[in-house]
Structure formats: structure tokens, C-alpha cells
Amino acid sequence: MRRLVWLSVLLVGFLATAPASADVVIYRFAKVIDGTGNVLDARDIAVNGGRIKAVGNNLDKSVSGQVVMMEGLTALPGLIDAHTHITYGLSHYPDGNAWEALGKIERADRYEAAKVNALKTLQTGVTSVRDLNADGRLDFDLKAAINAGEVPGPRIYTSGPGIHPFNDPLPDGTETATAEFLAEAAAKRVAMGADWIKIFGTTGSASDLTSRAYYSAEAIAAAADAAIKAGKRITVHTYGPEAVDAAIAAGVTSIDHPVGMSAAQIKAMASAGIIYVPTIDHNRYYAQHGSEYSYGADIQAGLRVFVGRNIETTRLAHATGVMIAMGSDAVLSGFGENTCELKAFVAAGMSTAEAIQTATVNGAKLLGEDANLGRLQPGFEADFVALSGDPLSDINAITDGVTVVMKAGSLVVDHRADPAQINKPNCGALY
Ligand SMILES: [Zn+2]
Structure with a gap:
């Protein structure tokens, strides 16, 4: 019941506060921090037709428009996860085996749960996500409904089903995926309309912390070639270093998860311009929510050890200079905790400004949207987060202080009148 009330409050807010597109609205903050982590000499952001029109001081003197006070709040660009x-969702999370429950749920209920995940994501200040593995066209349908304004949620960059032995069973009588087979698998995702091609390069997921290669370097390169020729971006999932060399050779855009990369691998990634998405925090989440998944004390301990290894690899990657982007790897009840990853990044040696960059300018670069998202600049999408604290002095201002969220010129979250509604995830005690 509490959740229903909460959702209806949110929906009313979503529908009532979208300004008519022709009107200029000037939002006045206590402080404005750009995606670079720099404090701007500006307190006002003027928004018109879903885009940022101007950023500066006393804009009401030069631009005619209504001034909306964001009293005491600090602006950041809308965040990118x-x-x-996002399509992994259940209507409730009892003790037991959440994965089994997810496998049994009807598509219509999955879709409703995905809508809840979309709302919870906005509550964290995230206005754009790259979603990496969905079945039944759930991601495409949710994206279309959000883009049509029918459902509140972040911009979604889709992958459809990731390339994985489960999603792409080998023809009878064969034991390894050929280059032709994997190129064909990539072509299928292109035909479906996916924005990204995701390749599961290795095992490793949830309680399984192994990293055994699924595909040869030749096969991964062939899939990447097919994707690149179709104008798509590619990412490779690898829990350890096993698929890293193959991913670098294939010219992918990003590499997700790996612990234990060597300094040479990290340097090669950096010189190839490949972005590292460490996804540290999801294993903290699985350990902390072990009862939802029937993960016992031994599994939880293993997950926490893996978090430590992931932090150390991120520390080395950061020191080496490879670009890093924030990816939560959120599933199920992990939505609403999307930005806990930033606390892990600070624990791995980033400054707060560098942590902000992972979820703004670096995320935008990863998406190929660096002229459109991740900065508070004229012409960019009018996406901002207004926080009740200073994220440069305390990263918790991002996890616990999201008071207002604007996406494409509409206020999609607004807790100014009732700060008790502000999302405050329990990011655990590991960092
Ligand atoms: Zn994932």
C-alpha cells in the first residue's frame, strides 16, 4: 500500500509539472556543478523545449521567463547509469529465490515491474541508462513507452538479449561458436533494433564469480565487426581478465566488470579509447540482499571478497588513466541503489569530482552522446539533478540528497515540499 501511494504521488508530479514547450523557465540554484566536476560561475539554468537555453547568473535580466527557485539546492547534470x-523486476521481494521467481513471472507483470524500476531509477537522479540484456522485447517496449511520454523513466539505450550460449544455442553437432555464428548473432540484434550489441565473453553473474571464456577472440571480433558496420556500439562482459584481450582486439566501446586486469591490459584499453565499467557495487548488493536470493553466509562472504578485488582493479585502472563509467548492474530490488557505485569509486581513490565525471561526461562519451548529455551547457538536453548537499565535499549528497530531477525539460521528481520522500538507499558498510 505504501508503495502504491508513493507511486501515485510520483505520477501526479510527473504529469502536472511538465511546462509547455514554448515557455522558458529559469531554475535558480545555490550552486551549479557541471559534469566535469567544476563549479560554474552560474546559478541559473534556463530551459526551453526540453533543451538548456542558457546557463549563467541573473538570466531573468536577459531572458524572459518564469523563475523557479531551487532554494539551497546544488545542480548536477542528469546522471547516466x-x-x-531494468526489465528484471518483480512486484515484491520475499525471502527465497528471486531468480526462480523472475523465471516464472508473466510478461505483462514483468513489464509492470520494469516500469517501477524505471521510476526508482529517476529517483536516484539517473536520467539515462544503458540496459544490457533483456528478453521478449521488454526493453524496446519500455523505451518506446518512455519516449512517447506514456511512462516516466530514464532514456534507455537497449541491447535486446545479450549474445550468450543460453540465448544463442549452438547448432546440433557443434561445440564452439564460429566467427560466422557470432557475426550472425550480432546481425540478429541489429535487425531487432538494438542500440548496443552485448557479448557475454565469459561466465560470471550473481553468485557465480567465475570467468571462463565462452567465445574465441576470432568469434568476438567477427561479432564486433558486424556491429560496427551497422553503426552499433559493442560491450563485452568479462568477470576476470579472460576476455579482455579479445575485446580490445575487437575494437569494442566498453568492457564491463573485470577484476584482476593487468597493468598492460589497462594501458592497452586506455590507448584504444575503451571505457571500463567496473560494476563494483552489484556484488555488495547481492551479499546484502542474500536472503532474497537464498545466498548463504559463504556465498555472501565470497561476494564481499570479490568487491574488494573489484575496488583494487578500479584503483589501478584509475591510476593508469583509463576512462571509467558508472554502471550499477542493478537488478530486481537493486533499483533505487544505482548510485551507490559512486561511493565505491571514491573508496577506489577517485576524488568526488572524478566520481561525478563517471556518471556524467564519461557516461555520455560511452553512449556517443557527449554533445547532448552529461553537461549543463546551452543546447544540451535539459537533464539536471538538484541535490540537498554538496557532492564535492561528500559523495553521499548524490546517493541521499536527490530532491528534484529534470529530464528533457520536465520535472520528473520533485520532493521540495516533502523532503521525507527523498530516496536514501542503504549502500551498506563496505565503503
Ligand atoms: Zn549486468
């Missing part, structure tokens, strides 16, 4: 599973 570079790794989600």
Missing part, C-alpha cells in the same frame, strides 16, 4: 537490467 551505463549498466542496468
Whole structure:
């Protein structure tokens, strides 16, 4: 019941506060921080038709428009979560086996749960996500409904089903995927309309922390070639270093998850311009929510050890200079905790400004949207987060202080009148 009330409050807010597109609205903040982590000499952001029209001081003197006070709040660009599973959802999360429940749920209920995940994502200040593995066209349908304004949620960059032995069973009588087979698998995703091609390069997921290669370097290169020729971006999932060399050779855009990369691998990624998406925090989430998944104490301990290894690899990657993007790898009840990853990044040695960049300018670069998202600049999408604290002095201002969220010129979250509604995830005690 509490959730129903909460959702209806949110929906009313969503519908009532979208300004007519012709009107200029000037939002006045206490402080404006750009996606670079720099404090701008500006307190006002003027928005018109879903785009940022101007950023500066006293804009009401030069631009005619209504001034809306964001009293005491600090602006950041709308955040980007570079790794989600927004279609993995249940209506409730009892003790037991959430994966089994997910496998049994009807498509219509999955879709409703995905809509809830979309709302919870906005509550964290995330206005764009790259979603990496969905079945039944759930991601395409949710994206279309959000783009049509029918459902509140972040911009979704889709992958459809990731390339994986489960999704792409080998023809009878064959034991390894050929280059032709994997190129054909990529072509299928292109034909479906996916924005991204995701290749599961290795095992490793949830309680399984192994990293055994599924595909040869030749096969991964062939899939990447097919994707690149079709104008798509590619990412490779690898839990350890096993598929990293193949991914670099294939010219992918990003590599997701890996612990234990060597300094040479990280340097090769950096010189190839490949972005690292460490996804540290999802294993903290699985350990902390072990009862939802029937993960016992031994599994939880293993997950926490893996978090430590992931932090150390991120520390080395950051020190080496490879670009890093924030990806939560959120599933199920992990939505609403999307930005806990930033706390892990600070624990791995980033400054707060560098952590902000992972979820703004770096995420935009990953998406190929660096002229459109991730900055508070004229001409960019009018996406901002207004926080009740200073994220440069305390990264918790992002996890616990999201008071207002604008996406494409519409206020999709607004807790100014009732700060008790502000999302405050329990990011655990590991960082
Ligand atoms: Zn994932």
C-alpha cells in the first residue's frame, strides 16, 4: 500500500509539472556543478523545449521567463547509469529465490515491474541508462513507452538479449561458436533494433564469480565487426581478465566488470579509447540482499571478497588513466541503489569530482552522446539533478540528497515540499 501511494504521488508530479514547450523557465540554484566536476560561475539554468537555453547568473535580466527557485539546492547534470537490467523486476521481494521467481513471472507483470524500476531509477537522479540484456522485447517496449511520454523513466539505450550460449544455442553437432555464428548473432540484434550489441565473453553473474571464456577472440571480433558496420556500439562482459584481450582486439566501446586486469591490459584499453565499467557495487548488493536470493553466509562472504578485488582493479585502472563509467548492474530490488557505485569509486581513490565525471561526461562519451548529455551547457538536453548537499565535499549528497530531477525539460521528481520522500538507499558498510 505504501508503495502504491508513493507511486501515485510520483505520477501526479510527473504529469502536472511538465511546462509547455514554448515557455522558458529559469531554475535558480545555490550552486551549479557541471559534469566535469567544476563549479560554474552560474546559478541559473534556463530551459526551453526540453533543451538548456542558457546557463549563467541573473538570466531573468536577459531572458524572459518564469523563475523557479531551487532554494539551497546544488545542480548536477542528469546522471547516466551505463549498466542496468531494468526489465528484471518483480512486484515484491520475499525471502527465497528471486531468480526462480523472475523465471516464472508473466510478461505483462514483468513489464509492470520494469516500469517501477524505471521510476526508482529517476529517483536516484539517473536520467539515462544503458540496459544490457533483456528478453521478449521488454526493453524496446519500455523505451518506446518512455519516449512517447506514456511512462516516466530514464532514456534507455537497449541491447535486446545479450549474445550468450543460453540465448544463442549452438547448432546440433557443434561445440564452439564460429566467427560466422557470432557475426550472425550480432546481425540478429541489429535487425531487432538494438542500440548496443552485448557479448557475454565469459561466465560470471550473481553468485557465480567465475570467468571462463565462452567465445574465441576470432568469434568476438567477427561479432564486433558486424556491429560496427551497422553503426552499433559493442560491450563485452568479462568477470576476470579472460576476455579482455579479445575485446580490445575487437575494437569494442566498453568492457564491463573485470577484476584482476593487468597493468598492460589497462594501458592497452586506455590507448584504444575503451571505457571500463567496473560494476563494483552489484556484488555488495547481492551479499546484502542474500536472503532474497537464498545466498548463504559463504556465498555472501565470497561476494564481499570479490568487491574488494573489484575496488583494487578500479584503483589501478584509475591510476593508469583509463576512462571509467558508472554502471550499477542493478537488478530486481537493486533499483533505487544505482548510485551507490559512486561511493565505491571514491573508496577506489577517485576524488568526488572524478566520481561525478563517471556518471556524467564519461557516461555520455560511452553512449556517443557527449554533445547532448552529461553537461549543463546551452543546447544540451535539459537533464539536471538538484541535490540537498554538496557532492564535492561528500559523495553521499548524490546517493541521499536527490530532491528534484529534470529530464528533457520536465520535472520528473520533485520532493521540495516533502523532503521525507527523498530516496536514501542503504549502500551498506563496505565503503
Ligand atoms: Zn549486468
